[in-house]
Amino acid sequence: MVIGLLFAHIYSEIRCAENQHLIPLKKMKPYSNLFDLSGKVAIVTGASSGLGVTLARGLSAAGAKVVVAARRKSLLENLVNEIRSAENQAISVQCDVTDPQQVELLVNTAMENFGTVDILVNNAGIANVKPLETETLEEFRNVLDVNVTGTFLCTKACGHVMLKAGKGSIINIASIMSFVGIGVIPQAAYNASKGAVVSFTRETAAQWARKGIRLNCIAPGWFPSEMTDEMFATEKGINFLRRQTPMGRPGKPEELLGALLLLSSDASSYITGQTIVVDGGWTII
């Protein structure tokens, strides 16, 4: 009896202590603003074509000032003009992500224009479709150089700014090919590089977890872009994607924005080192 009362007392003490951590309804933030990026500065690499354009547009629509980077300056300028015509702020920086000096210049230009970098989206990427037995060392290294070394260089350069500020969110664009093979579209270097991106993200997230910087990945399935244009150019290619995807269709680029805004914003303040797969179910079967 006494022991029972003692346990009941301890249990009620614990519940009281637990409840002190609960925010009363009246004090809750307006959660509709959870994904708001007003005042944040975001760098998006590989924003001259394909998914990078949509990712930059999405961050801008959520309120961020965006710095778009890639090698084809004129395409970046088109995007900057579009963003500015919507009364949002953007600049472009010509940058090859495999070149450490150009990456430094990218981050310095962002700092000079907007004063900080809160968000980095490592999206620049290339693929090389070729059977392994004919893939050259140069081709293999080239894919790893852009997809992995580029991610490392941009993460490190932005990391210096973010570590000083004690905050930041880095989103690395991985792929379903980080997790599964495909065979019929042979691309060993690409798959190796995207597996490395997920692994790199986990380790760096662990290193910076107590320093206010979160790193996560988005792993897209099949989306139309320059990289995938051959696949989307024929009925045969599209039908293959429809057949293999549980949802029966490829993705629309804007369907990546939910994951992007979650991972960029404070809505994911307790999420780090993770990968959100956005693939219509490709990897579940």
Ligand SMILES: NC(=O)c1ccc[n+]([C@@H]2O[C@H](COP(=O)([O-])OP(=O)(O)OC[C@H]3O[C@@H](n4cnc5c(N)ncnc54)[C@H](OP(=O)(O)O)[C@@H]3O)[C@@H](O)[C@H]2O)c1
């Ligand atoms: N589309 C898909 O279905 C799919 C699926 C999974 C993952 N992804 C990933 O999504 C990302 C974007 O690809 P995408 O599909 O949108 O293809 P994309 O249209 O070919 O875009 C690739 C972008 O990367 C840039 N880039 C390439 N090499 C670069 C370098 N050395 N330095 C700087 N920028 C470079 C390109 O710009 P410049 O040529 O102007 O430099 C371009 O803006 C890639 O990481 C890709 O692996 C795509």
